[in-house]
Amino acid sequence: PAGAEKRALTMEGGGFRSLTAFAGLTAGLLREGNGPGRAALTELFKGVDMLSTNSGGSWFGASLAYSPRFESVIFNMTEDIDNASAILYDQILMPFLEGLRPPIPDRTQEDFWRSVEAAIKAAIAHQPTLALYEPDWIYEILQQLVFASDGNNNWGQFVAILFDAAMGMNDTMLAGSPVNSWAKGKTWLAFVTLLTPGGWGPGNCASSKTWWACLGNNPLLFHNRAGSTPVVVTRQGRQRTTYTAHGRDPWAQTVMYPAKFDVQLGGGMDQQNRYPFCGPFGDSATCNSLSFTYWSSGGAEATGAPVNQFPWFTANPGRLPIVGIAGASSAFLGAAALLPLESDGAQETAAFIASWLEWFGLSKEYGALFQEVLVNITKTDWTLWAKDHPTRESDQTMFQAGRSTVNDLRMFDSQPPQSQLDRMAQGQFTGLIDGAYTDNTGVAHAAASGATEIVAFCDGMSDIWSHFEGEPRTWSMLDFMDSCPLCNLNFQLFQENGQVVRDRFERTSTTITHPHAKIVTGIVVGTIQATTVDIPELGAYASNHVTIHVVSVESSVGMGGYKYGDFSDLAQEVMLTLQANKGVASQIIDWLSR
Numbered sequence: 001p002a003g004a005e006k007r008a009l010t011m012e013g014g015g016f017r018s019l020t021a022f023a024g025l026t027a028g029l030l031r032e033g034n035g036p037g038r039a040a041l042t043e044l045f046k047g048v049d050m051l052s053t054n055s056g057g058s059w060f061g062a063s064l065a066y067s068p069r070f071e072s073v074i075f076n077m078t079e080d081i082d083n084a085s086a087i088l089y090d091q092i093l094m095p096f097l098e099g100l101r102p103p104i105p106d107r108t109q110e111d112f113w114r115s116v117e118a119a120i121k122a123a124i125a126h127q128p129t130l131a132l133y134e135p136d137w138i139y140e141i142l143q144q145l146v147f148a149s150d151g152n153n154n155w156g157q158f159v160a161i162l163f164d165a166a167m168g169m170n171d172t173m174l175a176g177s178p179v180n181s182w183a184k185g186k187t188w189l190a191f192v193t194l195l196t197p198g199g200w201g202p203g204n205c206a207s208s209k210t211w212w213a214c215l216g217n218n219p220l221l222f223h224n225r226a227g228s229t230p231v232v233v234t235r236q237g238r239q240r241t242t243y244t245a246h247g248r249d250p251w252a253q254t255v256m257y258p259a260k261f262d263v264q265l266g267g268g269m270d271q272q273n274r275y276p277f278c279g280p281f282g283d284s285a286t287c288n289s290l291s292f293t294y295w296s297s298g299g300a301e302a303t304g305a306p307v308n309q310f311p312w313f314t315a316n317p318g319r320l321p322i323v324g325i326a327g328a329s330s331a332f333l334g335a336a337a338l339l340p341l342e343s344d345g346a347q348e349t350a351a352f353i354a355s356w357l358e359w360f361g362l363s364k365e366y367g368a369l370f371q372e373v374l375v376n377i378t379k380t381d382w383t384l385w386a387k388d389h390p391t392r393e394s395d396q397t398m399f400q401a402g403r404s405t406v407n408d409l410r411m412f413d414s415q416p417p418q419s420q421l422d423r424m425a426q427g428q429f430t431g432l433i434d435g436a437y438t439d440n441t442g443v444a445h446a447a448a449s450g451a452t453e454i455v456a457f458c459d460g461m462s463d464i465w466s467h468f469e470g471e472p473r474t475w476s477m478l479d480f481m482d483s484c485p486l487c488n489l490n491f492q493l494f495q496e497n498g499q500v501v502r503d504r505f506e507r508t509s510t511t512i513t514h515p516h517a518k519i520v521t522g523i524v525v526g527t528i529q530a531t532t533v534d535i536p537e538l539g540a541y542a543s544n545h546v547t548i549h550v551v552s553v554e555s556s557v558g559m560g561g562y563k564y565g566d567f568s569d570l571a572q573e574v575m576l577t578l579q580a581n582k583g584v585a586s587q588i589i590d591w592l593s594r
Contacts, residue, residue, distance in 0.1 A: 008451035010442035013055025015559030024574030052442035099165025176269035176318025191435035198244035199253025258438035280539035298415035312388030324399035334433025350374035448540035468498030
């Protein structure tokens, strides 16, 4: 692997839960170490060569590296642990919430959500087949979606508001911009998932062990596209614009590929990448052999040339917008682009669900409001789109060019002329979504990029085990059937058996707690020894020994919702837990700084 990095700090995805948990970890470790200040922060992370981040972890890593405002908030929390929650809420979370304009409507108020919760619980109680779903999880996710969507926006705008209003980083700030002193010289790998349906490999129903009960083969949902799901770029009524990918080996081609942006922090605008975007350099069998075909309901079709190392993602990474990188890394609902729903069908489905909840006690008023919420969610674009030269304007970033293309397609009512599809093919138009679909922890990317020692900041232990032998190749979002292509792909990078490693870790790890914590149920701290195998999709090579130091914040909060005060309380409780367990805090500091 390129570079000389040996020790990586990984930051797992998890939305605001990750952002605030890792803020609490950093402030708490500073407090138990050398205290606040730039010199102390540099000392804390002096042993770290590489940051490997995803989703909420990318929000945190980018903010701590580029935002003097966020760095100052961490220092303020370090100095005043008793008011750390109020500091984080008032200076970061509240400015973000106020940045959501127009003001948040009544549908986000607690009485509405409690009514929805009660109806969902009543429905599940009367429908045993729905008992697999956790009501708290369902309505918590819905709350997060409402905050991110009003039916006319996109995920990139949501992330831009977070960075601008909360962190003081506007959407024109580039990855080659100056960084805070602690981050200078480190490598930042922000990982994403590249949408590439069209083959028959993992994530496609053709390779499912239960292909007869695979979501992508359902003709009621996927109609004439059953078994061959495209990426839906735009949908208006019954009209759609889509794309598929085609590689050298269709049985090896996955429905999505793990990928990463590679930035040298403080390296300036004209830096060159050191790692491939997708797979290894020179690879011609997996993601780097792909070509993309674009199709519209009107009959137009165009196919681009095979990609060659994805140069639009790797050339001059210092000129990529930070908000675009973080937005793609955190597009948690981006896989919705694999659903070939018609917009009319989405409205009918929303009306049915709202009426169904009214049957179980939801008021008519709230039923109509809930239907509006669901329709807005389906209208929001959750995917980050990118397009390159020669069809990208010289003053556009690739993300701006991708968004501009989507807007143009909508002007044509998703029936663009042949010339529009030709331009998409020439610019290799593609969709990027949350890295969690292929590696939520960042551990796999870090190890594949040469790290031999990893400190893994996690917001739960479950995703760590997906990297080990014996774990499922895909993770379904539905318990009763294979949800692929709406599924996570697990790449078993390590040769050790997952259950054996898990049992050993549970015997040797330490869980620290605080007696008065209400949200943090514990911080799990321990070490895992692992050995890599060849994984072409990650660009990983066999026989590299990796030491993984896990620091996992276990809590009762989700990744988002309407009670954002819970997230700032989470950060303070993490700090208090470290304060009450100084020996463990010292061990973590040693892992990071030696």
